[in-house]
Structure formats: C-alpha cells, structure tokens
Amino acid sequence: MPSSSVPISSLQSIKGVGPKRAAVLAEAGIRSVADLYDYFPRRYLDRTVIRRIAQLRDGESVTVVGTVTGTRLEGGGRGRGRFKATVSDGSGVLELTWFRSVHYFSKSIHSGDMLAVHGRVSFFGRTPGMQHPDYDRLGGSGEDGRAEGSADGELYKTGGIIPLYPTSDAMKQGGVNSGTLRAIVHRAFRDQPPRITEYLTPEIMEAYGLMPIGEAYRQLHFPDSAELLERARYRMKWSELFFAQLFFALRRTEERRSLTSARFERSGDKTAGLHERLPFEMTGDQKRAVKEIYHDLRSGHQMNRLVQGDVGSGKTLVAQFAMTLAVDNGLQAAFMAPTEILAFQHYIGLKQVLEPLGVTVALLTGRQKKKLREEQLARLESGEIDIAVGTHAIIEAGVRFRRLGLAIIDEQHRFGVMQRKALQDKAENPHVLLMTATPIPRTLTMGIYGDLDVSIIAEMPAGRQPIQTRLCREDQKPELYRLLRKQIAEGRQAYIVYPLVEESEKMDLKAATESYEQLRGEVFPELRLGLIHGKLPAEEKEAVMAAFRSGELDILVGTTVIEVGVDVPNATVMVIEHAERFGISQLHQLRGRVGRGTHRSSCYLVYAKMAGDAKERLQAMAATNDGFRLSEIDLQLRGAGNMLGREQSGTASSLRIADLMTDGEIMRSARAAAFELVEKDETLSHPEHARLRDYYHTHFRKRISLADVG
Known part of the structure; x- marks a missing residue:
C-alpha cells in the first residue's frame, strides 16, 4: 500500500x-x-461452512466451533506428557490432543472457552479427535477472551463472517x-x-474486472458477504501476481534490449549429420523444443530457455542439436552437470554420438589428475575442444574458453545461483539453456522462471513401456527377491537403492554398505553385485558404472548417487529400500532409471511403515508415472518453497496472499496483463502509468529477491 x-x-x-x-x-x-x-x-470463519461434530468423517480436514467442556494433562516426565481438551457443539464431543508445547496449551485453553478448531479428523473408536489442531478463540475465560473475544462469539451466533x-x-x-x-x-x-489511491489504470481495471483497491482492503478485513470477500481476495491476489510478473517482463525486456549474443547464422554439416544418424523419429515435443531453441539462437538476443521434461523424455537429444548448431557456427559449448557420475554419463553419451560427426568432446572434473587437466584446459583455450562437459570444476577460475557461445546446465535446480552465473561469465553473454528432469507444475514454472522461455517435453519416445510400480512391505521381500532373480535369469539387470540424507549420512552409508555385504554373501551369492556411493573415488565409481553398463554386473547396489543420468536400457528392476524416507521427486527420478529400453520394467517401493505424508507419497507413485501430475501432488504436500529449495523459492516465498498451488488461473491472467503492458510501454514511462510505476518500485521491486540468472 x-x-x-x-x-x-x-x-x-x-x-x-x-x-x-x-x-x-x-x-x-x-x-x-x-x-x-x-x-x-x-482464513475466515463462515457459519454456513462449519461442520457439526456429529457429521465428521475420518481423515477430512474441517472447522468445528464449540465450547471447551474439559481439559486434562496426561503422562508426565520431560517431553512425554500430553494435553487434552474436549469440545462440544451440542451434537457431539471432539477430543483435541497436543504432544508439543504442552505447558503453553494447558495454560491457554480453559473450560468454558469458545473455540473455532481447524484440523484433520481421526477416529479412535467412536470418538472423533484432532492432533495438534489450529484454533482461534471466539470468547470465554482465557486471557483477553472476555475483553476482546466475546464479540466473536456473538458474531458467530448471528452468522457473520469472522476474519481469523x-x-x-x-x-x-x-x-x-x-x-x-x-x-x-x-x-x-x-x-x-x-x-488509498488506485494505482492500476482504468483500462486494466475494466479489462480484468477488478474491485477498486480501497474497497478490496475493507472487504478483506470486514467482509459484508462471501461474494464480496471472494472478489476482494481475487483483486489482492491478482495485483500481487501482476507485479511479480511485471518484474519478469521488465527484466526480460531490459536484457533483450541491452544484451546481444552471437547470432547462429547457419545450420551445417554437424547438425545435418546428427539428424541423419538418428535411429528413431523424434517426438513432437522434441521437434518443437529444437525449433524454439533454433529460433532463439538465430535471433541475436541472448537465449535464456528452460527445457523441462519428464524422466526419459529425451532432453539430452534436444541439447545435442543446440550444441551441434554452436559448433557449426564456430563456437564452443559448455555442459555442466551436478555430479561426477552424471557428468561422466553425459561425456560418454556425447562422445559416442558427436565425435563421429567431427565434434571434439572433453571431460572436466575436480578429481582429474593434474597433467590431464592441464592438457584439457590448454586445448579448451586454444579452441581445439568443441564441447566441454563437467561438474562445477568447469566454472573454476583457470578454465578459459576460446569462444564460448552456449552454456547448458543440466539439473539446474541443484546448482546455486552464483554457480550458474559463474558459467555464464566465461564469455560475453553466451546463450543459456537450462534443463531439468524434475517436472515442475506449470503455474509454479511461471512464478519462479517467469522471465525464461520454457519448452516442455511431456511426450515420451515411441516404444517405451510404462513402468509398473508396486508397494512392498518388509515381510514381502522374499517374494520380491524371487521376482528379481527371475528377471536376471532372463538376462535383465537390477538396481537396489538405499536412502542417504545429509542429516544421517554416516549412518546411512554404513547401513547401505552392510546391506550390500549381506545381499552379496547371503541373499544373492550366485549373482554378480556392485556397490556405488558418493564417497567412492571417481575412478572407482566410473569403473563400477562401466561394469554395470557392459553387463558384467547383475545388480547395482547404491545410494541416491544414481538418482539422475544413469542410462542402462537392460536394467528393468528398481528396488527402493525404506521408500518412505524419500520425497516424490527422488522416487520418480530413481524409478526413471529403469524403463529406458524396450523390456517391461518394474519399480518396488519397500517400506517399513507408512503413515501421513509418506503414505500419500507412496500411493501417488503407485498410481501414476506422470511426473507432472506427481509434481502437483508434491506441491500440495510440501508447498512451493519447500519443493523448490532455498535457491529457487524467491518469488514463492515473497507472496503474501496469492498461492502458487491454487491460483494458477489468476497467475495466467496477471501474467498476460503484465507482459502486454511492458510490450506497450517498455520502461513504464508513459504518464498514465506513473502511479503503477511508483507503486511497483516502492512496494514490489525490493520484495522480489530472485537473482539475475535463471
């Protein structure tokens, strides 16, 4: 304001x-x-949507209004007690339980208090209950209740809408x-x-049917009706998303006006050769993505494009066409991956496909021997190397390109903003192609990468068999091992993956190593097993992966180091131990390591116990192979900021009233308005936009904390 x-x-x-x-x-x-x-x-307490206790159903999230009829402390000892309160609304009794902050709740809630209680219902016998519910006091005997809460109780009884x-x-x-x-x-x-002076222009107000800002503020705090409240919330959400998108529109326009990049003039022998050597027909989504990238590279403006595709959708092939086009135009390309295994995978794949076309590919990692690394750096600086593939080692100070024209960053969400910028700084405004195999809901993509052009590859290559995903209890593992042996007897291979999280890395690694020894010595003594994890030296990891890829190993046991990039078409079984400890994105990425050939593949999610969010995650994995649908479920369970992590959640965390999980239609409307406005007035310098410009710079520009790259 x-x-x-x-x-x-x-x-x-x-x-x-x-x-x-x-x-x-x-x-x-x-x-x-x-x-x-x-x-x-x-939120708001509307008497018309409050549930009666007698109508409650197990598992639903509801609001109940009632009077506290009793309280009690149970248990004892430090941290082992619990506080319980019973609430009645005349139709039944609801039991509330708190296991944390017991002392605080026992001092805050008293018999006679009138509460609006919000939470998920669980039945214990015939009595409904809520654990750690959210609540608002509407009146009663608690602190400040008589003085300033009793009016809410009266308002509730008369059916008004109460802001909470x-x-x-x-x-x-x-x-x-x-x-x-x-x-x-x-x-x-x-x-x-x-x-409050209206800052949006009359044209925008009329075109998008928006409530005046002053009225929106009043209705938000003191709604006259549910309809007016909804219109006020729409106005506030629309305005917030409009200014977030205005930030993206202005930044993209400024970059295109000020940043010029090498214009890719021609498509030559390398690009033509790649197309001729394809053993299959590209999907429609792949062709569209290549066409969009070519358009960017030929424009003379710096490309900033995100290619988003599900596991196995063929993003790397799209990147290969961008790289051959760079080489055809006398430029070099850099391909940065987050792990050595993934970098090595890409290096092997690019070398096999592109070197027969006369394209020189080299690998740069942090663990290379000094002499080899110095040789590679000299060849890179002289221009002898066309494509450099590497980890973060590719952005170190001593790495110099002769003429870098294209920077590709794979699994870009796993790099920090400054790491991505360091790669771009290796040349004067190189074209930038970001890739991710972690599907992100489209609304969230607009909210986080609003100034990037986005190509989505949702279509899977022909011949891919859908992966069957099954949940498996610990006591069902003998049957699982029988099925695994059957697949290996038919000539297939398998993965067995154990969790590895930062908080318990040493213990997890020890458990994975011990499990490997047990599998090798007791469970599968007749089979050939290999172990891979992040702590192995690079040479050992590469040797194990090479052995598995060539068929010298039947089962690869590992941690989440194989999460992305590992491509072995003959591997058809993925077993994920303690699957309840993994997030949806990790589970989907791991599952994507199988099903990469023409054979039917299976993924088994082995769990010790399944409750709460873990149950929803595992059931979602068993229900669908669609990464974009899974990303929507993940977003609902975790929220935008947690799903993206610190590096990517700038816009999501700067929103005060809009919600990227639910406000997709509002986002699309606000984005269209913002980009249309900047197309007409690139610097918001027209007199009729003065108030809008001042409001944006005063209240929104400083709130949107995204950095200057992807």
Whole structure:
C-alpha cells in the first residue's frame, strides 16, 4: 500500500496497543498502521461452512466451533506428557490432543472457552479427535477472551463472517491472539481510515474486472458477504501476481534490449549429420523444443530457455542439436552437470554420438589428475575442444574458453545461483539453456522462471513401456527377491537403492554398505553385485558404472548417487529400500532409471511403515508415472518453497496472499496483463502509468529477491 495513501502513525496511536503489544507486533513485521492494513486474515470463519461434530468423517480436514467442556494433562516426565481438551457443539464431543508445547496449551485453553478448531479428523473408536489442531478463540475465560473475544462469539451466533488473523506463539504469549488483532484492526479502520489511491489504470481495471483497491482492503478485513470477500481476495491476489510478473517482463525486456549474443547464422554439416544418424523419429515435443531453441539462437538476443521434461523424455537429444548448431557456427559449448557420475554419463553419451560427426568432446572434473587437466584446459583455450562437459570444476577460475557461445546446465535446480552465473561469465553473454528432469507444475514454472522461455517435453519416445510400480512391505521381500532373480535369469539387470540424507549420512552409508555385504554373501551369492556411493573415488565409481553398463554386473547396489543420468536400457528392476524416507521427486527420478529400453520394467517401493505424508507419497507413485501430475501432488504436500529449495523459492516465498498451488488461473491472467503492458510501454514511462510505476518500485521491486540468472 502506498505510504502516501495511509496513516503512517505508530501502532501505539491505536487504543489498546501499549508498548508491550507494539513490541510483539513489531516482531511480526507490523510496525505501523499501514503495516496493520497489509496484515491480511489467513482464513475466515463462515457459519454456513462449519461442520457439526456429529457429521465428521475420518481423515477430512474441517472447522468445528464449540465450547471447551474439559481439559486434562496426561503422562508426565520431560517431553512425554500430553494435553487434552474436549469440545462440544451440542451434537457431539471432539477430543483435541497436543504432544508439543504442552505447558503453553494447558495454560491457554480453559473450560468454558469458545473455540473455532481447524484440523484433520481421526477416529479412535467412536470418538472423533484432532492432533495438534489450529484454533482461534471466539470468547470465554482465557486471557483477553472476555475483553476482546466475546464479540466473536456473538458474531458467530448471528452468522457473520469472522476474519481469523495469523498469530505466532510469541504473539499469543505476548497477549495478542486473533481476537485481539481483530479488535485492533477494527479500531484502526474506525479512527484512522485508509485513503488509498488506485494505482492500476482504468483500462486494466475494466479489462480484468477488478474491485477498486480501497474497497478490496475493507472487504478483506470486514467482509459484508462471501461474494464480496471472494472478489476482494481475487483483486489482492491478482495485483500481487501482476507485479511479480511485471518484474519478469521488465527484466526480460531490459536484457533483450541491452544484451546481444552471437547470432547462429547457419545450420551445417554437424547438425545435418546428427539428424541423419538418428535411429528413431523424434517426438513432437522434441521437434518443437529444437525449433524454439533454433529460433532463439538465430535471433541475436541472448537465449535464456528452460527445457523441462519428464524422466526419459529425451532432453539430452534436444541439447545435442543446440550444441551441434554452436559448433557449426564456430563456437564452443559448455555442459555442466551436478555430479561426477552424471557428468561422466553425459561425456560418454556425447562422445559416442558427436565425435563421429567431427565434434571434439572433453571431460572436466575436480578429481582429474593434474597433467590431464592441464592438457584439457590448454586445448579448451586454444579452441581445439568443441564441447566441454563437467561438474562445477568447469566454472573454476583457470578454465578459459576460446569462444564460448552456449552454456547448458543440466539439473539446474541443484546448482546455486552464483554457480550458474559463474558459467555464464566465461564469455560475453553466451546463450543459456537450462534443463531439468524434475517436472515442475506449470503455474509454479511461471512464478519462479517467469522471465525464461520454457519448452516442455511431456511426450515420451515411441516404444517405451510404462513402468509398473508396486508397494512392498518388509515381510514381502522374499517374494520380491524371487521376482528379481527371475528377471536376471532372463538376462535383465537390477538396481537396489538405499536412502542417504545429509542429516544421517554416516549412518546411512554404513547401513547401505552392510546391506550390500549381506545381499552379496547371503541373499544373492550366485549373482554378480556392485556397490556405488558418493564417497567412492571417481575412478572407482566410473569403473563400477562401466561394469554395470557392459553387463558384467547383475545388480547395482547404491545410494541416491544414481538418482539422475544413469542410462542402462537392460536394467528393468528398481528396488527402493525404506521408500518412505524419500520425497516424490527422488522416487520418480530413481524409478526413471529403469524403463529406458524396450523390456517391461518394474519399480518396488519397500517400506517399513507408512503413515501421513509418506503414505500419500507412496500411493501417488503407485498410481501414476506422470511426473507432472506427481509434481502437483508434491506441491500440495510440501508447498512451493519447500519443493523448490532455498535457491529457487524467491518469488514463492515473497507472496503474501496469492498461492502458487491454487491460483494458477489468476497467475495466467496477471501474467498476460503484465507482459502486454511492458510490450506497450517498455520502461513504464508513459504518464498514465506513473502511479503503477511508483507503486511497483516502492512496494514490489525490493520484495522480489530472485537473482539475475535463471
């Protein structure tokens, strides 16, 4: 909200906000009345959608309103107690249980309190319950309840819509609950009403049917009806997503105006040779991606394109066409992969395909012997090497290219922003192609990579057999091993993968190594097994992989080091131990190591116990092979920021009211408006855009924290 349009007085100018409450609110980012207006309710209590306790069903997430009829502490000892409260709404009794912060909840919830309780229902016998529910006090005997919460109870009874504000434990302990905030916001609107100047142009308002900003603020905090509330929420979400997309539109326009890259003038012998040597017909998605890349490379503007494709969809072939086009135009290409195994895989694959065409491919990793590395660096700098494949070692200071024209980054989400930028800095504005085999929902792609052009390869190559995925309990492993032996007897190969996570890496590695010895000595003594993990020297990893690829090993036992890039068409069985410890993305990537040939393949997810999110993850894996559908489920379970990780979650985490998981249609509308605006006015310098430009620079530009590369 523009500071010139609202009161900028301190919170202590509002009745009921003294120094103590002001300090608590300041910790939550509410330092002025303007901040208070931007502190939106997280949800609303509408009497028409509240469930009666007698109607509850196991597993559903609901809101219940009732009165606390009893409380009790159970258990004892440090950290082993629990706090329980029973709530009644006249139709039945709901039992609430807290295992954490027991002391706090036992002091906060009392008999007689009227609560709005939100959570997932579980039945224990005939009694419904919720564990660690979220709740809002609507009145009663708790702290601040009588003074500022009783009105909510009356509002609930009359059927009004009650805004419920987010409150942290620190706020609650400081005497500020949702009811307190509601009362403070009400007094602020009454005594210091905001005077908000509309910053969107009349043309945009009319074209997209948006509620005026002042009315949207009022309806968000004090909705008159469900319909007006929905319109207000739409306006706020649309505006937030519009300015996020405006950031992308302005940045892409600026880069295209100021950054010129080598124009790829011709398609020569190398590119033609690659096409002629293809043993199969490319998919429609592959052809479209190649066409889009060629258009970028011939434009004279720097290409910034993300190729997003499911496991086994053929992204590498698309990248090969981009590389041969670079070589045909007298330029070099760099191909950076996140692990040595993946870099080596790409090196072998590119060498086999491209060297017969006269393209020189070299490998650069951190563990190469000094003499070999120096030779490679000299050949790279002289231009003798056309394509350099490597890990992060390719971006080190001593690596120099003669004429780098194309930088390709595989599994780009596993590199930090600065690592990606370091590769781009190896030349004057090289074209950049990012690739990921981790499908990302389309809405999230727009929100995170809004200034990149995106090519999606969803179509799988002809002849690929769908992978059968089955859940397997620990006690079913003898039958699983029988099926695995049968496949190997038919000439196939298999993977057995164990989890390896950073928090327990040493223990996981020890368990994987011990399991390998047991499998080799007791379970499969007649078969040939190999072990691979991240701690092995590069030479040993390469030797084990070469043995498995050539068929000298029947079973490859490993950790998640084989997650991406390993391509052995004869491998048809993937066994993932302790599958409940893996995320959906990892499980899908591991499953993608099989099913790469013409033989029917299977993936077995072995679990010790399955509950909560783990159950949903494993059931989703068994239900579909579609990586894009799985990514949507993953997004629902984990949220945008957690799914992407710190490196990629800038826009997702900067949103205050919009939700990338649910607001896809709003995103598309806002994106269209933002890019259309910048197409008409590249610098927002037209007089009619002055307010919009000022609002963007004052309130959004500093919030969007994405770096200057992909």
